[in-house]
Amino acid sequence: NAGVMQNPRHLVRRRGQEARLRCSPMKGHSHVYWYRQLPEEGLKFMVYLQKENIIDESGMPKERFSAEFPKEGPSILRIQQVVRGDSAAYFCASSPLTSANTGELFFGEGSRLTVL
Amino acid sequence: AQSVAQPEDQVNVAEGNPLTVKCTYSVSGNPYLFWYVQYPNRGLQFLLKYITGDNLVKGSYGFEAEFNKSQTSFHLKKPSALVSDSALYFCAVRDGSSNTGKLIFGQGTTLQVKP
Numbered sequence: 652n653a654g655v656m657q658n659p660r661h662l663v664r665r666r667g668q669e670a671r672l673r674c675s676p677m678k679g680h681s682h683v684y685w686y687r688q689l690p691e692e693g694l695k696f697m698v699y700l701q702k703e704n705i706i707d708e709s710g711m712p713k714e715r716f717s718a719e720f721p722k723e724g725p726s727i728l729r730i731q732q733v734v735r736g737d738s739a740a741y742f743c744a745s746s747p748l749t750s751a752n753t754g755e756l757f758f759g760e761g762s763r764l765t766v767l
Numbered sequence: 768a769q770s771v772a773q774p775e776d777q778v779n780v781a782e783g784n785p786l787t788v789k790c791t792y793s794v795s796g797n798p799y800l801f802w803y804v805q806y807p808n809r810g811l812q813f814l815l816k817y818i819t820g821d822n823l824v825k826g827s828y829g830f831e832a833e834f835n836k837s838q839t840s841f842h843l844k845k846p847s848a849l850v851s852d853s854a855l856y857f858c859a860v861r862d863g864s865s866n867t868g869k870l871i872f873g874q875g876t877t878l879q880v881k882p
Contacts, residue, residue, distance in 0.1 A: 655810075682868055693857060693874040694811075699867055707867060742810060746868045755801070756870060758810040 653678065655759035656725075657743050663765045670730040670737070672762040676745030683726040684756060685718060688740040697741075700726060733766045740764075769794045771860050773873035780848045781881055788843040788876045790858030800841040801859040801870060802832055811857065817841060828852070848880045 656675040664670050676683050682701055686694040699707040700720035711718065715733075720726040730737055740763045744756035770793045780786045792798055799818050803811040815826025822834045832843045843856060855877050859870040 684869065686872075694872040696869055696871065699869050707869060744811075755813060755816060756868060757813070758803075760810040761808075763808075 655680075655743055655745050655757055657741075657759035657762050659762060660760060661763050661765070663767060664733050665767050666734055667732050670733050670764055670766075672728040672730075672741050672743075672764070673725040674728070674743030674745075674759060675725040676743075677747075677757055680745035680747045680757070682746045683720050684744045684746075685726075685728050686742045686744065688742060688761070690739070694742065697728070730764070733764070735766045738764055738766045769860055769862050769871045771858050771871055771873035773856075773858055773876045775876050776874075777877045777879060779879045779881065782850050783847050786843075786845050786848045786852070786878065786880070788856050788858075788878060790841045790843065790873060791839050792841060792858070792860045793839065794860055794862045796862045798839075798841075799861040800832070800834060801861075802826065802830070802841075802843050803857045803859060803872075805855040805857065805875075807854075814843070814856075848878075850880050850882055853878055853880045 658673050684699050685697040688694050696710040698711050698718045703722050715731045717729045740761045742761045743759045746756050772791045801816045802814040804814055805811050814830050815824050817824045817834045825831045830845050832841055834841050855875050857875050858873040861870050
């Protein structure tokens with residue numbers, strides 16, 4: 652079974668460019684979560700999505716950040732006009748519908764964004 | 768609001784000695800509690816969880832955790848540490864009354880096991 656797949660694993664952008672991070676959940680999983688890990692810090696929740704729906708985006712910065720999980724294809728976290736403070740590891744996690752209530756999440760290897 | 772505290776940034780133990788990584792939590796409803804481990808430049812791996820039932824939970828790689836409701840704690844333990852246990856450990860909580868799988872993570876504790 653393939654796990655949660657994230658790409659790219661590493662991404663370098665210059666200030667002002669756009670970053671797109673992709674996440675394919677585990678097979679059979681319909682819930683996707685995005686977390687951000689800043690250097691020397693823990694994981695901060697960003698957004699929770701189900702297919703075609705944003706369920707909870709309470710952790711998303713108000714500007715420049717957006718997320719989607721279309722009916723077909725991976726979930727995408729998009730950061731417009733990146734700044735140096737966006738440099739972080741972005742982790743995607745998924746869970747199946749049946750375990751959503753027990754909260755066990757399966758994490759990808761992360762996408763490490765560096766903004767020059 | 769939900770929160771998790773891991774009071775130690777780093778824990779150092781000698782190989783073969785018992786280890787404890789501390790975690791306390793705050794939720795409004797019944798807690799669902801988790802421990803994850805992160806190796807350098809990798810994602811998080813699930814170790815164990817407490818949902819209900821026995822207060823002592825056994826997980827992967829010989830780890831266990833004890834749920835203490837009166838102290839609102841969920842400390843991670845292992846009777847005999849291995850050098851390969853050296854990693855970053857995260858405690859996480861979810862409010863059991865919530866209908867989402869969203870987890871709130873602690874800041875993480877670096878475990879260093881010396882030979």
